[in-house]
Amino acid sequence: MIANDAVLERAAGELLVRAHGLAGRTLAELAHAFELPLPDAPARAKGYVGGLIERALGARAGSREATDFPSCELKTLPVDREGRPRESTFVCTVVLAALRETPWEDSRVRAKLARVLFVPVESGGDVAHPQRRIGRAFLWEMRPPHEAVLREDYLLLAERVAQGQLESIDARVGVALQIRPKAANAAVRVRAHDLDGVPLRVLPRAFYLRASFTRELLRGALQA
């Protein structure tokens, strides 16, 4: 094992320092620096901010199974004027078979959330896209108190899926982690299979962190 945890933690710390360099800058400034267009309609550019911050910090664009950086996952955090997270945070898609068979310790959720670099960005209708400012980034590492909450949610959700109760799951299940639709529209279906291996097509779903949870993470970071 070449990259031990101490090495990764240090790498993530260096990334955090670079992310701090973005604090106070506007999306317009950042887009200009990278010679990127800034979409006029935020509604048509829902993932634009995430991609912009990725580029600013040197992450590679595109869909990946692994975390954004070897050392951590990068997440922008939409915040209101008071700096409070105002939306849930996407974690990863739900793969039914994996959810039935993978213990928490080996789960994609845990891998993605082992270490996360959160970059707060102003969001919401009261601030125009170009004028939205980047906040002070913070690094969060999953530790026992929070991990216990996440594990419990994961186990609860996994158990329902394992018992074939997928349709009983909605966004109200889970204290910190929830499952919600994740698709172009409600008619989309992806391939899956049931408990007996019989193929079926289901609405794509994903894990999200509740805003109440990321608010708590942010509070913790401010106290530290």
Next chain:
DNA sequence: CCGTGATCATTC
């Protein structure tokens, strides 16, 4: 087609 980047729009 599917996963990653998320926010939108309506309901609660």
Next chain:
DNA sequence: GAATGATCACGG
């Protein structure tokens, strides 16, 4: 105001 279910863009 917060939460849920729906939706938009893009890379591979």
